[in-house]
Amino acid sequence: MSAGTRRPLSVVLAGGGSAGHVNPLLATADALRRHVPDVTIGVLGTAEGLEARLVPARGYELTVVPKVPFPRRPGPGLVRFPGSLRRAVGTALAAVRGADADVVVGFGGYVSTPAYLAARRAGVPIVIHEQNARPGLANRLGARFTRRVATTFESTRLPHATTVGLPLREEIRGLDRDALRAEALAEFGLDEGRPTLLVFGGSLGAQRINQALAGAAGDLLAAGVQVLHLTGAGKDVVVAAGEPGSARYVALPYTDRMDLAYALADLAVCRSGAGTVCELAAVGVPAVYVPLPVGNGEQRLNAAGVVAAGGGTLVEDARVDADWVRAEVVPLVTDRDRLARMAHAAAGHGQRDAADRLVALILEAAGHQG
Structure with missing residues (x-):
């Protein structure tokens, strides 16, 4: 869009499926509104992913694009794939043209491939953001069509990549941990002055982490530690009511106020998804990262940078049990000097x-000056 054009900037964002795609997409949409208040924003997503609920709830229009997984082995899916992809690209192309988009921004996931192909066909500039250390198929394809590629981690291998970090939701980006600590302690019923351990494994939880921490609950409580344990939906842990100090072990399936959970945490034990790693580092919470032991190993890579900087440690999933908590976590969470150094490094x-930073790249791609 030229400097003299009065038409509002129009941006189409594409991505979805998991929180790892949806959260940075929404954070970027909100940042675009801050920088360009009259911007028009449309979102391409699937009917099955979190975006189907979260995008409209945040006030953005969602266009549903058919989910087209890339077939990884011969079979009926491979035969249907070309036709399915054509239909998905057609839906995305109609949305891009209907929005008169100045730029298409993709965050990976199922809808990003159709979005990139549609943008290329429409002659609309493309901006890519890759949140993981190891890029997915969609963004590896999209990176062939643009020189505007943003990554979360310096280690990510994509052509023309610029490291910007992970766009964070506003309540995390602007978090003042000291200012919120009293509210956080009251929210979860915990005490001032005690070392506080935050345990979580993502929205679905991590059963091995859950069992290990619950198994060592007595040792944590005996050391004067208090625990906020977010177990994940459908996963419960039980600390015996007769356990001395058991009221200081708070187990919940989830919380909508992760900002408050971060505000009270002196140490976290958690998985190392990109969002988790980036949020904890941004707000200065040291962590023991337990990478998910399946997949392509991206969770280990996600945590590598902050661990190398001294802001966290890494442990293999197979080592995580109650004995490990007693030997490693209890001494760490009670060592205030070491935690302070780790928090500073994180x-x-x-x-x-x-x-x-991503918005600046988007505005440059769109030729927008303002």
Whole structure:
């Protein structure tokens, strides 16, 4: 869009499926509104992913694009794939043209491939954001069509990549842990002055982490530690009511206020999804990362940078049991000097301005000046 054009900037964002795709997409949409208040934003997503609920709830229009997984082995899916992809590209192309888009921004996932192909066909500039250390198929394809590629991690291998970090939701990006600590302690019924351990494994939880921490609950409580354990939906842990100090072990399936959970945490034990790693580093919470032991190993790579910087440690999933908690976690969470050094290192490695940096790239691609 030229400097003299009065038409509002139009941006189409594509991505979805998991929170790892949806959260940075929404954070970027919100940042675009901050920078360009009259921007028009449309979102391409699937009917099955989290975006189907979260995108409209945030006030953005969602166009549903058929989910077209790339077939990884011969079979009926491979035969149907070309036709399915054509239909998905057609839906995306209609949305891009209908929005008169100035730029298409993809975050990976099932809808990004049709979005990139549609943008290329329409002659619309493409911007890519890859949140994981190891890029997915969609963004590896999309990176062939543009020189505007943003990544979360420096280690990510994509052509023309610029490291910007992970766009964070506003309540995390602007989190003042000290200012919220009293509210956080009241929210979860915990005490001031005690070392506080935050345990979580993502929205579905991590059963091995759950069992290990619950199994060592007595040792944590005996050491004066209090625990906020977010177990994941459908996963419960039980600390015996007769256990001394058991009221200081708070187990919940989930919380909508992760900002408050971060505000009270002196140490976290968690998986190392990209969102988790980037949020903890940005707000300066040291962590023991337990990479998911399946998949392509991306969770280990996600945590590598902050661990190398001294803001966290890494442990193999197979080592995580109650004995490991007693031997490793209890001494760490009660060592205030070491935690302070780790928190400083994490905050120094973290990036709170990723959404603003990505927006700058989007505005440059769109030729927008304002």
